[in-house]
Amino acid sequence: MECSSVLYSNDAMRRQVSPGTGTVKRIGIVLFGGFALPETAAVVEVFQSVKLLTEGERRDAVRYDVSLLSVTGGRIVSSSSVFVWTEGIDVRRDQERFHALFIAGGAGVNDALRDERLIAWLRRMHPRADLVFPIGEGQLLLDGAGFRLAPTIRRHAVYIDEIMRLGVGNGDGSSAAVASPLQTAIALVEEDFGSEIARQVADWVAPSADTRFTAIVRKNASVGVSENVKASAKWLEANAHRPISIDDAAQIACMSERNFLRRFKIEMGVTPSDYLLYVRLDMSCRLLVETTLPVDKVARHCGIGCGGRLAKLFRKHLATTPTEYRVSKRS
Template identity: 45%
Template sequence: MAYASLDLPSFSRPHLVTAGISREVRHIAILLFDGCSLLGAGIVAEVFHVANELSTDTTRSSPYDVSILSADGGNVTCSSSVRVWTDGLDARHYVGFDALFVAGGKGAFAAANDERLVAWLRRVHANTGTIRPIGEGRSLLEAASLCGQRTQHEFGSFAMQTGREEAGGDAGDRLESMKSALTLVKRDLGVDVARAVTERLMPDSGGNLLPFLGDALGSAPADKVRAAARWLQENCQRAISIADAAQVAAMSERNFLRRFKLEMGITPSDYLLHARLAITCSLLTDSELPVDKIARRTGMGNGDRLAKIFRKRMMISPTEYREQSRREAGVEAL
């Protein structure tokens, strides 16, 4: 498997404005293997495609950007013998995704024994908001010791789906994969859009999903806080304030500060700083960007401010961290 060492792309992404809140385009990836279910993986792509159609007008960008990936790129043969063209994996993906779906099939079982692929998944996981298996894709997550864990960005429930809970075979993959994708659409664009996507894709059997979609999202204070925490994580590279996050949670700033500390264990400011530092550390390790440019791209202001925060929080300068992390990576590669 070839893992190209490429410069990381720019983090300048288009933004959405939904309900008065500026949001980045969500980057979704679907990782395919030979023998995977076309229905299970295809329905995920269709959910986000239809969500784009229903929520985009001439003044806004599409909410979702979907990439179809495989270990080596090129054609992947699904269980129905249909071939799907994919992009290969490389270092650019270390910046992570908003969501990563790992498809199943016999190829997923083989991938679970590929140490380099497992290492890639662990590295990407650190900067990925949501990871979901589709059918046998769970075997790869188990090999990477990711099953049952919460992702870095998702401090709420992390329900790993087996794709076989409510029905058998491809039907189960299709329903469970669709539910996972709709969860994200419901969170990002609201329950009305999620319902419309369901009715478009499954007009005859969407009734199985209506009770799931009908649940009030974030009605409890704890749910509102977690939704605001996700928003902070997803928008940490921009100039945002705690007042903005309180607005997302539909709370007064004072109440939000109190409830956030109770629910998350840290203050919103510290949570935001941790998110920014995580991305900063990733860029220091995986890119050649100057420290000052990294600071601007991660919402840390400038290089001097970043250096002060780094020394206070990590007892080391950004440049020293870059050198140390690369030395350690070189030792691990031997």
């Protein structure tokens, strides 16, 4: 069974993070066959969350145009067998500049190093980007293009000091001089939107506080979960805001729907439908605490539909209402 579904696409990204007004800043993320999905997805999620957290603000504010790029364009497979749709590196031509250019890492980096078109493009584009930053083994591609100095974070970003102290993106609590890709993306947001939005983005992408559903959602990273089931769980998380079918998730796992339902329940401890519900409730809890969005909008953003349905789910699973939950967590 061929895996034909995708986690992200450029068209979907532009609908989410690049309205047609205000100052537009291009964010490029360079991918290749066998790139590491989790680290790359975290960077993408930073810029996705900005749109959500700044909805309804001034129409002349900064907007991010995020492009997933590869040498040939089209469908690129990650190291976890999830397909991502990309734009060819030459589509927009070299005269355009990037506000930031992230270079993915992963198991396929050695093959990417042998791609002369990619290395030549990096050499041309590096001077035309305000910031170029590797994701893991992406530094090897920059080395191959002749840029051997590891980039450091822009130190005039105030909130990044706190991010690095907490170890967001590093996982070790260190305050190293070289930030992670996630820290760097958050620092860019701070420069454009201020420390409060940066804090909310950091809490959203790497939350410091758990909800009742967090442990269930995070189980997709457990050692005992197979790569195919992990990939389907991540796909459910990434697409929870829209109507989706379990058959779509089964395709991500490269299984029949019947086998997928059985394997997912065994490995994750819940059915795919319940997992999707818990992802949406976890997202709702975070939005209620970290934003001022009305309950109806929270429900729509989390794929739940309307405030009435969200209230019903909260009463069933949390024995409270969304408004009461928001007040209790902020007090």
